[in-house]
Amino acid sequence: MRKKTNILILLVGFILGAMVSICGSVLAEKDPAVSSKSEDMQTLPFEELRTFTEIFGRIKQDYVEPVSDKKLLEDAIRGMLSGLDPHSAYLADEEYKELQEGTTGQFGGLGIEVGMENGFVKVVSPIDDTPAQKAGIKAGDLIVRLDDKPVKGMTLGDAVKIMRGEPGSQIVLTVIREGAEAPLKFEITRDIIKVKSVKSRLLEKGYGYLRISSFQSGTGESLVEAIDELKKENEAPLKGIILDLRNNPGGVLNAAVDVSDAFIQSGLIVYTEGRIKNSEMRFNATPDDIIDGAPIVVLINGGSASASEIVAGALQDHKRAIIMGEKSFGKGSVQTILPTSNGGAVKLTTARYFTPSGRSIQAEGIEPDVTLARVKLEALEKAKFESIKEADLSGHLSNGNGDKKKSEANEKADDKEDNDKEADGNEAEIRDYPLHEALNLLKGVSILKSR
Structure with a gap:
């Protein structure tokens, strides 16, 4: 032997x-x-x-x-990738299939975007109109137990597999929330998650609202359709729109490019740089602006990540929109999915992406033009906590531009974060203060532009 x-x-x-x-x-x-x-x-x-x-x-x-030899070698591969950064990972065949399902907009489970932090599952963002969001799960929550099973020691894939389960079945999430006196328990019923990435409505005559909850392969097309519907409902050209990217965890890069392109007539949208040639890409806008230059206010917060930051950064650099809200998550890295011969795949960080002006937002995020403190009604406030950022993840990729890119404005914003109050995820229960302020700003810009 x-x-x-x-x-x-x-x-x-x-x-x-x-x-x-x-x-x-x-x-x-x-x-x-x-x-x-x-x-x-x-x-x-x-x-x-x-x-x-x-x-x-x-x-x-x-x-x-x-x-078994298979387990030892597979675990060695997982460890090798997880040691690089929080977003590189090995995907077994089932995990690879789940990833593919997630980018098409329909999958089973709870409806949360998660990552791994110090051996626990951390919520990046709950997805709109899903069981997790309705139950009260929030960005920054640390999941420590799935039913009676401790999360410590699980891989992210193992935890996701448990959370997905059969539609109609229940699971209890034990969550630690910063500022809470004790762990919180949420009993959630699993469901088929059908993510409608674009929602729209008229806030009032002339002013449209577009909510993008995630970036999927068809998001760009859905956005164009939504704006066409708003124009028909308004029976006149729109005076301006609010693009809501709050708690949008990102998604497909091409979808972010399509959304940006809808409002930018020419020039660079985003570019990527890595060590290998095929990791270097440049995306440019095509002619036409779908709303003919009408003003835009983009809402972001600490849960706006990845593709959301590409859109916000492009519109900000082109001075096509006013960015309003809180500093974004700060995920400025590109992951490439490399299928393996055994039916699985390697998700490998291969590049950083940069806004048109050359800003890397990796671990820094997009700084809004107009900063809004997070507010909620005191009667509904049970705990105070700060949302997790890319820079908080252990082993995160460095910015790439160096410390020289960090402005005094960023430093001041960092100092203010301790005084911010967390906005409640259920907009049906409290007034949406950022949206209210965004509409007021949009009206003001529209009036100035018409003079």
């Missing part, structure tokens, strides 16, 4: 060494200009590989219970 194990360990080491050698050779062929880097890649890390095979062997021989 011991002889077989030793042979297996040697085989694992040989395979890993061969893989590193092959990868280095392929990369060198792709880009001869980086010969010095490719030489470093081809230098095998023998000491590290020896340590890996030694530990692999110890586990196989001495661990209290037998562990």
